[in-house]
Amino acid sequence: MIVLSKTLLEIKNLTTSFRIGEEYYAAVDDVSLELKENEVLAIVGESGSGKSATAFSIMGLHNRAKIEGEITFKGRDIANLPPSKINKIRGKEMSMIFQDPLTALNPLMEIGRQIGEVLLLHNSEMSKAKRREYSIELLDRVGIPRPDRVVDQFPHELSGGMRQRVVIAIAIANKPELLIADEPTTALDVTIQAQILDLIRELKDDLNSGVILITHDLGVVAEMADRVAVMYAGQIVELADVESLFVNPQHPYTKSLLSSVPATEYAQDRLHVIQGIVPSLQNLPREGCRFRSRIPWMDESVHEEDPKLHEISPGHHVRCTCYQHFYFPEESKEEQTNGVT
Amino acid sequence: MALLKVDDLKIHFPIRGGILNRKIDDVRAVDGVSFEVKQGETYGLVGESGSGKTTTGKAIMGLNNITSGDIYFEGTHLNAKKGKKVDVRRDVQMIFQDPYSSLNPRKRVLDIIAEPFRNYEKMTKKEEMFKVQELLEKVGLSSDSVYKYPHEFSGGQRQRIGVARAIALKPKLIIADEPVSALDVSVQAQVLNFLQDIQKDLNLTILFIAHDLGVIKHMCNRIGIMYRGRFVEEGLRDDIFNDPQHIYTKRLVAAIPDVDPRRREEHQSFRAQVKEEYEQSFNDYFDENGLAHSLKPVTDTHKVALPERG
Amino acid sequence: MWKFIVRRLIITMPQIVVLSLFVFILASLMPGDALSGQIDPNISRDAIDEMRERLGMNDPWYIQYKDWVVGAVQGDFGDSFRFKMPVTDLIWGRIINTFWLSLVSVIFIYAIGLPLGIISGRYNDRLIDQVITGYTYLGFATPLFIFALVTLWVFGFHFGWFPTGGSVAPGLEPGSMEYILSKLHHLLLPGLSIALIGVVGTVQYLRSEIIDTKQKDFILLARAKGAPESRVYNRHIFRNSVLPIAAFFGYEITMLISGSVFVERIYSYPGMGNLFIESILLRDYSVVTALVLLFGLAAIIGALLSDIILSIVDPRIRIK
Structure with missing residues (x-):
C-alpha cells in the first residue's frame, strides 16, 4: 500500500472471556489488530x-463478558466504556450489519421508524418529518425500489435481500467511520450476495469508512478484503494482505481451510478434511500450538512452546513455527495410515 | 432406463x-x-x-x-x-x-x-x-x-x-x-x-x-x-460451468465468488457486464410472465430454455 | 384485517348453533317441563294433556327447537321454578353483579400481572425473579376455592376488614355515594382472591415471552444503534412481549366467568355463578339451561375478542 491513510481502530491484546460455571474462559485470546480508513479487514x-466475539467486543455488545486489553477507536480507548458513553458511539461512529436479515428487524415496527430510531438517538432535534424524508433517501441509497412505499411497510412484507438492505440503511444512517459486517451475506442467495457485497464496497468508498468483515466464506474474503486475519480457537494464526494470504498461505490452518473449499484451484477431487473437531471453549488447549491436535501427523518438535506471531515478510504474520515444516498427509505415502475420521 | x-x-x-x-x-x-x-x-x-x-x-x-x-x-x-x-x-x-x-x-x-x-x-x-x-x-x-x-x-x-x-x-x-x-x-x-x-x-x-x-x-x-418453478438449463457439469447458454445460468455462475484476489477487478467487471446483459436481454430469455421457456436441446447432453425460433 | 374479522365473525355462527343445539338437548333430557310445579294437582290429566298440546310439547323436536330459539332470542327462557319469576328477570340482576366482579378481577390481574411479569422477565434468574417465580408455582398449586376460603376467613371473619357476603350493604339508596362505595367494598376481597390466583399464568407467560424476546437479533440491532437499555426494554422488548398478552384478554374473560362459580359461592356473592350452583342444587332446570347457554356464549365471544385483538395489534395479520 502506497497511500498512507490514518489508523482508525487499534486493538491491543484483546482478551474476551465468558463465565462458564465458576471460571472464565477466553473466547478471544490476546488479539491485536489494526484497521485504517477505507480499508477492509476480513476476519x-x-x-x-x-x-464474532471479537466484533461484539468492539461494539461493546457482550452482556456478561470480561474484556481485557485496549480497543482504541479514533484515539480513544472504548473497551469497557460505561453504557451511556458507548451508546453515543454505537450507531453513529461505528455500526454493525448482522447475519440474518429475517430476524434482525423488529417485526412490529415500520421500516421507517426503525431507521428513524437510529437518526433520533444521535440527533434528538431532527423532526419526525425530516427523519422520514431522510429514511426514504437512505432506502433509495441502498437500492430499494419505491422507497416512499417501503418506508411505511413492515419487515415481513420484504424479501430477505431487501431486509438486508434495510439493515445496511440503518447501519449507514449516521455515516459511521467504522462498519462491522458479521456474515452479511451468509443467509442470502448468490446473486443477492454479489449485490450486497457491491453495495458495501460502494458505501465504504463513499463514506471513507473502515470495514471489518467477519466471514467463514473464503470466496467473499478474496472478493472484498484488503487484509485478512485468520482466527483459530480464539487466536490470530495468520495475518496478511489478501494477495499474500491466497497466493502464499503459510499457516497449516489457512492451507487446510483453502483446500477444503470445493471447486477452487486449491481443492483436489477429494477435499481435504481437517482431522478432529474444533474444541469447545472449555476444552481449548491453552498451552502450546492450539492447532497441534488437528495435525497429529506432524512431529511434536516442529511446534513452538509458546507460539508467537512471526513476521515472515512485511505485514505477513504467522503463528507458531510449525508452518515451516507443514505438509498434507496425502502428500506422503507412509503417513496415509493415519486414519482420517 | x-x-x-x-x-x-x-x-x-x-x-x-x-x-x-x-x-x-x-x-x-x-x-x-x-x-x-x-x-x-x-x-x-x-x-x-x-x-x-x-x-x-x-x-x-x-x-x-x-x-x-x-x-x-x-x-x-x-x-x-x-x-x-x-x-x-x-x-x-x-x-x-x-x-x-x-x-x-x-x-x-x-x-x-x-x-x-x-x-x-x-x-x-x-x-x-x-x-x-x-x-x-x-x-x-x-x-x-x-x-x-x-x-x-x-x-x-x-x-x-x-x-x-x-x-x-x-x-x-x-x-x-x-x-x-x-x-x-x-x-x-x-x-x-x-x-x-x-x-x-x-x-x-x-x-x-x-x-x-x-x-x-x-x-x-x-x-x-x-x-x-421451471428449468432454465440442464447439462453435464462442463456444459453448465464452461458453456452456460441461458442468461440466468450465466449470471449465477458469474456470481460465484472467485478465490483469487488478483483477478478481483476482472471478475467484478465481468459480473457487472453479465448483469447488464441480463437486464437488457431479459425479454429474450423469459416469456411475458417472466418465466422460462421450455427446454430445447443444443447438444446431446445440454438443454437450454430458449424461445421458439421462427 | 377487516376480511379477517368478518371471516372470524362468520365462523362464530356455527359455533353458536352447535352450542344452542347442545343446550336444547340438555334441556329436553332434564326431567319435568314448563308445567311442572305450575299447576294445581287437582286438574285432570286430560286438561293437562290439552295444555301440553297447546304449548306445542307434542310437536316434533325441530319445531320445539325453533320455538325455543325464537324464545331465547327474545329473552324468554321460561319461568324459574323456585323464584316463580321469569328467568330473564332473575338472571339480569345477577349478570350485572358478575360483570362488576369480573371487571374488578381483570383490573387486578393486569395491575399485578404486568409489573410482576416484566420484572421477572427483565431480571431473570436473579433473586427477585426467583421470588416471583416461586409465587407463581404456589399460585398454580393452590386451588382457587381453598384460597378464597382462607382469605374470607382471615380478612373477612378474623380481621373483619371486608364484608363476608352479599354485593352491597342493605338499606342504602341505589346510586348514592355510600351505595357505590359499599359495592366496591364487597368486590375487593373476592376480586383480589380471583386475581392473585388467576394472575400466575399471565406472569409466567409474560416472563417467558420477555426472556425469549431478549435473545432476538433485533434487540442486538437496537443496542447496536446506540439505544440505551431503558429504550431497548420499553420500545422493543416489552412492546413485543406484551402484545401476545393482549390477545389473551378474551380468554381471560372466559376463565373469570367459570372461576366466578366457586368464588361467588364462597363469598355468597349474588352473581351468575352462585345462582348456577343454587339452581343445580334445587333442580331449577330452566335457570340452569339459560345459564349454560350464557356461559357458553361468553366463551365463544371471549375467543372471538382474542382473535380480533390479535389481528389489530399484530401487523403480520393486520396487513394482508
Whole structure:
C-alpha cells in the first residue's frame, strides 16, 4: 500500500472471556489488530474461532463478558466504556450489519421508524418529518425500489435481500467511520450476495469508512478484503494482505481451510478434511500450538512452546513455527495410515 | 432406463383470500419440470430461494401434493391416482439441511437410526442393535454412541447420524436437500467426502439439492438449474460451468465468488457486464410472465430454455 | 384485517348453533317441563294433556327447537321454578353483579400481572425473579376455592376488614355515594382472591415471552444503534412481549366467568355463578339451561375478542 491513510481502530491484546460455571474462559485470546480508513479487514474462521466475539467486543455488545486489553477507536480507548458513553458511539461512529436479515428487524415496527430510531438517538432535534424524508433517501441509497412505499411497510412484507438492505440503511444512517459486517451475506442467495457485497464496497468508498468483515466464506474474503486475519480457537494464526494470504498461505490452518473449499484451484477431487473437531471453549488447549491436535501427523518438535506471531515478510504474520515444516498427509505415502475420521 | 423420471411435474399451492377464504390464485412452486436421474449418478438441482428445488425433492419423497405430472421410480408410477399406492419410501430416503433440528433431541441415536427398520422390518432387539452399530461404523462414528443423544455430537457428526438413518434400509436413491449448507467449511468437506464414499460403497444414486454452486460443481455429474418453478438449463457439469447458454445460468455462475484476489477487478467487471446483459436481454430469455421457456436441446447432453425460433 | 374479522365473525355462527343445539338437548333430557310445579294437582290429566298440546310439547323436536330459539332470542327462557319469576328477570340482576366482579378481577390481574411479569422477565434468574417465580408455582398449586376460603376467613371473619357476603350493604339508596362505595367494598376481597390466583399464568407467560424476546437479533440491532437499555426494554422488548398478552384478554374473560362459580359461592356473592350452583342444587332446570347457554356464549365471544385483538395489534395479520 502506497497511500498512507490514518489508523482508525487499534486493538491491543484483546482478551474476551465468558463465565462458564465458576471460571472464565477466553473466547478471544490476546488479539491485536489494526484497521485504517477505507480499508477492509476480513476476519476469517469457523464457528468457535472467536471472530464474532471479537466484533461484539468492539461494539461493546457482550452482556456478561470480561474484556481485557485496549480497543482504541479514533484515539480513544472504548473497551469497557460505561453504557451511556458507548451508546453515543454505537450507531453513529461505528455500526454493525448482522447475519440474518429475517430476524434482525423488529417485526412490529415500520421500516421507517426503525431507521428513524437510529437518526433520533444521535440527533434528538431532527423532526419526525425530516427523519422520514431522510429514511426514504437512505432506502433509495441502498437500492430499494419505491422507497416512499417501503418506508411505511413492515419487515415481513420484504424479501430477505431487501431486509438486508434495510439493515445496511440503518447501519449507514449516521455515516459511521467504522462498519462491522458479521456474515452479511451468509443467509442470502448468490446473486443477492454479489449485490450486497457491491453495495458495501460502494458505501465504504463513499463514506471513507473502515470495514471489518467477519466471514467463514473464503470466496467473499478474496472478493472484498484488503487484509485478512485468520482466527483459530480464539487466536490470530495468520495475518496478511489478501494477495499474500491466497497466493502464499503459510499457516497449516489457512492451507487446510483453502483446500477444503470445493471447486477452487486449491481443492483436489477429494477435499481435504481437517482431522478432529474444533474444541469447545472449555476444552481449548491453552498451552502450546492450539492447532497441534488437528495435525497429529506432524512431529511434536516442529511446534513452538509458546507460539508467537512471526513476521515472515512485511505485514505477513504467522503463528507458531510449525508452518515451516507443514505438509498434507496425502502428500506422503507412509503417513496415509493415519486414519482420517 | 432412468432410475428416477420426473415428467412435467406441477405443484401449485392455492392462495386463499376474500371473505369466504376461497382459492383466488396459485403459487406455482413447480411449474412443468421434467428430468431423469440415471442409476449411480449424482444429479444436482440448483436454484435460489423460491426456485422450487426443495418442493420438487419433497414431491418425489411424497411429502407434497402433486397438482399434475408423473413421477416414475424404476419404471413404477409413484403418484398413480387409481390402483394401489406404491410404497417406495424404503428405496428413496432423504437427508435434510439442518443437522440440529432434523434429529429428535429426546431420542437416543439407537432409536433415531433404528426407526426406519422398525417401520419396515421385524427385528429382534439384538439384531437391531447389531445393525445400528454396523451403520454407525459405516458412517465413521464409534459404535458405543448408540445410547447418546444428538446434542452430544458436533454438527458434522449429527449430519452423519442423519445419513446413517437414511441408508439404514439400503435405499437406491438419496435426496439430499442442502445437506451441507448449515456446516462450517471443514465439516462440509468431511460430509461431502463421506457422501462420495458411501455412494461408491452402496452404489447409490443421489439427487443433490443445493444453492451453493461450488458444492454442486464438486459433487455432481449432471446439473439442472431452476428458476421460478421451471428449468432454465440442464447439462453435464462442463456444459453448465464452461458453456452456460441461458442468461440466468450465466449470471449465477458469474456470481460465484472467485478465490483469487488478483483477478478481483476482472471478475467484478465481468459480473457487472453479465448483469447488464441480463437486464437488457431479459425479454429474450423469459416469456411475458417472466418465466422460462421450455427446454430445447443444443447438444446431446445440454438443454437450454430458449424461445421458439421462427 | 377487516376480511379477517368478518371471516372470524362468520365462523362464530356455527359455533353458536352447535352450542344452542347442545343446550336444547340438555334441556329436553332434564326431567319435568314448563308445567311442572305450575299447576294445581287437582286438574285432570286430560286438561293437562290439552295444555301440553297447546304449548306445542307434542310437536316434533325441530319445531320445539325453533320455538325455543325464537324464545331465547327474545329473552324468554321460561319461568324459574323456585323464584316463580321469569328467568330473564332473575338472571339480569345477577349478570350485572358478575360483570362488576369480573371487571374488578381483570383490573387486578393486569395491575399485578404486568409489573410482576416484566420484572421477572427483565431480571431473570436473579433473586427477585426467583421470588416471583416461586409465587407463581404456589399460585398454580393452590386451588382457587381453598384460597378464597382462607382469605374470607382471615380478612373477612378474623380481621373483619371486608364484608363476608352479599354485593352491597342493605338499606342504602341505589346510586348514592355510600351505595357505590359499599359495592366496591364487597368486590375487593373476592376480586383480589380471583386475581392473585388467576394472575400466575399471565406472569409466567409474560416472563417467558420477555426472556425469549431478549435473545432476538433485533434487540442486538437496537443496542447496536446506540439505544440505551431503558429504550431497548420499553420500545422493543416489552412492546413485543406484551402484545401476545393482549390477545389473551378474551380468554381471560372466559376463565373469570367459570372461576366466578366457586368464588361467588364462597363469598355468597349474588352473581351468575352462585345462582348456577343454587339452581343445580334445587333442580331449577330452566335457570340452569339459560345459564349454560350464557356461559357458553361468553366463551365463544371471549375467543372471538382474542382473535380480533390479535389481528389489530399484530401487523403480520393486520396487513394482508
